[in-house]
Amino acid sequence: MIREGIQEALKLLLRLDTSVIDAATRSLWVSIVAVVVASAVGIAIGLVLARKRFTGRSVVVVAFRVGMSVPTVLIGLLCFGLLSRRGALGEFELLYTTWAIVLGEFFLALPIVVTLTHGAITRLDRRVFETAITLGAGVIQRAMTYLREARLAIMLAVLTAFSRCFTELGIAMMVGGNISGRTRTLTTATALETARGEFASGVAMSLILLTIALLVTLSIALLSRATAEAES
Amino acid sequence: MTPPAESACRPAITLSNLTVTKGEQIICQVTNATIARGSTVGMTGPNGSGKSTLLRVLAGLETDFAGSVRIDIPIADRVFVHQSPYLFSGTVLENVEYGLKARSVSKFARRELAERWLAHFGIGHLADRSARSLSGGEGRRTALARACVLEPELLLLDEPLADLDAAGADFVAQALKELSGSTILLSSPTPLSQNLTESTINLTGTSSHKRISE
Numbered sequence: 001m002i003r004e005g006i007q008e009a010l011k012l013l014l015r016l017d018t019s020v021i022d023a024a025t026r027s028l029w030v031s032i033v034a035v036v037v038a039s040a041v042g043i044a045i046g047l048v049l050a051r052k053r054f055t056g057r058s059v060v061v062v063a064f065r066v067g068m069s070v071p072t073v074l075i076g077l078l079c080f081g082l083l084s085r086r087g088a089l090g091e092f093e094l095l096y097t098t099w100a101i102v103l104g105e106f107f108l109a110l111p112i113v114v115t116l117t118h119g120a121i122t123r124l125d126r127r128v129f130e131t132a133i134t135l136g137a138g139v140i141q142r143a144m145t146y147l148r149e150a151r152l153a154i155m156l157a158v159l160t161a162f163s164r165c166f167t168e169l170g171i172a173m174m175v176g177g178n179i180s181g182r183t184r185t186l187t188t189a190t191a192l193e194t195a196r197g198e199f200a201s202g203v204a205m206s207l208i209l210l211t212i213a214l215l216v217t218l219s220i221a222l223l224s225r226a227t228a229e230a231e232s
Numbered sequence: 233m234t235p236p237a238e239s240a241c242r243p244a245i246t247l248s249n250l251t252v253t254k255g256e257q258i259i260c261q262v263t264n265a266t267i268a269r270g271s272t273v274g275m276t277g278p279n280g281s282g283k284s285t286l287l288r289v290l291a292g293l294e295t296d297f298a299g300s301v302r303i304d305i306p307i308a309d310r311v312f313v314h315q316s317p318y319l320f321s322g323t324v325l326e327n328v329e330y331g332l333k334a335r336s337v338s339k340f341a342r343r344e345l346a347e348r349w350l351a352h353f354g355i356g357h358l359a360d361r362s363a364r365s366l367s368g369g370e371g372r373r374t375a376l377a378r379a380c381v382l383e384p385e386l387l388l389l390d391e392p393l394a395d396l397d398a399a400g401a402d403f404v405a406q407a408l409k410e411l412s413g414s415t416i417l418l419s420s421p422t423p424l425s426q427n428l429t430e431s432t433i434n435l436t437g438t439s440s441h442k443r444i445s446e
Contacts, residue, residue: 135337137334
């Protein structure tokens, strides 16, 4: 059955089946936008948490760390509450749009980027901070220096967040609604096609998902090795 | 504001009953010491005698100490070079320009100053090399050039001659002479050449107590 599914899937992919390409493109777009925004915010937060001493800092660090393991359905549920008609963001009417999925995936990616960036900056050699300070670097120059020195580990954080967003199902299903041509992503399409008995379509979607996930994982592995070599 | 003549007469550094402890252990103790402005002072003593700690205190990197430390030089004019200097990723030139960039020196002037100081240290030919690909001695000379290019009022060098061959040490000695207005403190576990320093402070240490004597 799986073999037939794979054969059928390859046919769908080779003839560039519209529904498959549409879901794949949307999945990529949503994940990239969510991760880009989460990275812009999360890298800054991670940097501040690593370098600034303030009351409650460790509580914030732990909160973000816990946030990494929050199930996607729970994030989906919270976003649903926020975006529903009576929710805080209800007036924007974003529920069941791709922007709703972007918002949910932003909350999924943010703790990952913050926690891994915080770890990357904290692990930097103490001499990086001291050298920048003693040479008179201002706040911005110091921040750019720390990010540059930890860039491989930070890229790893971003890729990890992307990998998590790209393969998640709960958020896309709950706040996207799996609407054909509007909010259907690779994961929601896979779930739907399999439930409908369209196994080949499901496998085709999964193959694309798997290929992209494998590429990201490969990049993470290569970056991890480069990071380990740079730190040794 | 203090008149320039009076300021020049005042010692740059005055230490009194300085004690730095880590846990129960005293890692640096100085009873009394004064260092004249514009002088080049060597600081010798065995490993673990507190040389690096004292330099870190003077650089403002170590703030947990007891006693009195009076430094008549603003912290922005003090530059410290680690015993094993850290070079940022990027080229040698970028490293040497780093502090100048922080001081908003124009790109053209930055390049000119950096190239001049790289030449002083005999590593002008390495300007475009990746800082991470340098040998220990080349890296040290790059770090020293990066500090000297700023012509700081107080230059604190932790074992600057380690990893250097005789030629490298000569380059350092000559380069430091270019910093005529700076107060320079350099540490070494072995006696320093009189060609390099005007006076020497000896830090002696025992397992539980370290003191300084001039």
